[in-house]
Amino acid sequence: MSSASRSRLRASRPTPRRRGLAAVGAAAFLAVTLAACGSSGGSSSSMPGMDHGATSATSSSPSAAQTPGDMPGMDHMATGNGLSDSRDGYRLTSADTTLPAGRQTAYRFTVTGPDGKAVTGFTLDQTKRMHFYAVRSDLTGFQHLHPTMAADGTWTADLAPLTAGRWRVFASFTPAAGAGKGKDFVLSRPVTVPGKATDSPLPAPAAGTRVDGYTVTVKGEPMAGMAHPLTVSIAEDGRPVTGLQPYLDTYAHLTAFHEGDAAFAHLHPTTEATGGHGGPDLTFHAELPASGNWRLFLQFQTGGTLHTAAVTLHVG
Known part of the structure; x- marks a missing residue:
């Protein structure tokens, strides 16, 4: 072999420095690839004023997603205690601050997103896109309903007769798109039912x-x-x-x-x-x-x- 050939062969062999750089480059490529894979996740009421909503209408939402909860019969775990009307840019809004006593009435509300627009897409949670609760302050009144939604995002909950006093209404939902996609929210607002109100003591703990x-x-x-x-x-x-x-x-x-x-x-x-x-x-x-x-x-x-x-x- 000529001296020129031996020189070309030595030049083609990887030096220790080149081998080290190649290993670093391969590791970096693998890390980027794994990160990209990991980031491509998919979407996943016999008490005064108490009614369980057995005849409430099924909610409808033209653009709602059809994705059920993670486990059959089990909805997601929402964080927080539900005592605020807003969270992470989502807000429960309503013009209704008082509701009449002693007769059926409709409570209308809207959920707005971080962009201020009404949310119209909701994920199914235990077969419903919206769970709505009305609870009296002394916990003697309870209603669990599944309201209906109009095309503009306005929800209507048909409440059974309420007794006079302070109430709080809760909306439990999961957005199907946007910043809160797949995240579970429980938001609420206070409501007053005018009239002579008498609070009852909570029954003692029992088995x-x-x-x-x-x-x-x-x-x-x-x-x-x-x-x-x-x-x-x-x-x-x-x-x-x-x-x-x-x-x-x-x-x-x-x-x-x-x-x-x-x-x-x-x-x-x-x-x-x-x-x-x-x-x-x-x-x-x-x-x-x-x-x-x-x-x-x-x-x-x-x-x-x-x-x-x-x-x-x-x-x-």
Whole structure:
């Protein structure tokens, strides 16, 4: 081999410095590739003024997404206590600050986004695009409805007769697009029902209650801010009920409100409804953020009738 050929061969061989630079370049390329892959995620109520909304209309939204929740029968975990009318640029707006007492009435509201425009696209959450609650300040009145939406983004909730006093209305929803896409919101506004109002003391904490001939028992000792299982058992005339029918993709819907400020919490079911044979035991994922007394409202369906049981739970 000639000296010229040996020189060309040495020049073509990678030096240690070149090999090091090549390794760094390959690592950088891999990191960028993994980051790009990781960022391409997909979208994922027998009490005064209490009505469970069994006959409320199903919500409609022309441009709403059809994506259900992450787990059948389980909606997303919304952060916050729901006591504000705005969060992350989204706002619950309404011209209604007072509502009449003793007769059915409609509450109209709109959800606006960070751009100030009405939001019209909402993701399905337990088969509904909007869950609406009306709760009296002493927690004796409760309604859970599924309002209808007009094309311009105005929602209408048809409320059963309300008793005089201070109320708070909550809207629970998940935007299908925009900055809040896939994020769960609970926003609320106060409402006054004029008339002579008398607040009732909250019933003491108890292991259960009776409603419409059913005995509802609650087992569990949740601690504030900690995830804890809660079991609800339903019986009729001393016999376990095994014929619960699906309601909102689950066998029971459980909502809680905190004594004093009416802070909101939704306790998530852990069992998928697969037919009309649910019960007698139902398990919920409970994570109540504050200590004190909470009023639990359990909704379950039998024979085509929706029942609402209320019981007070103390959280340590």
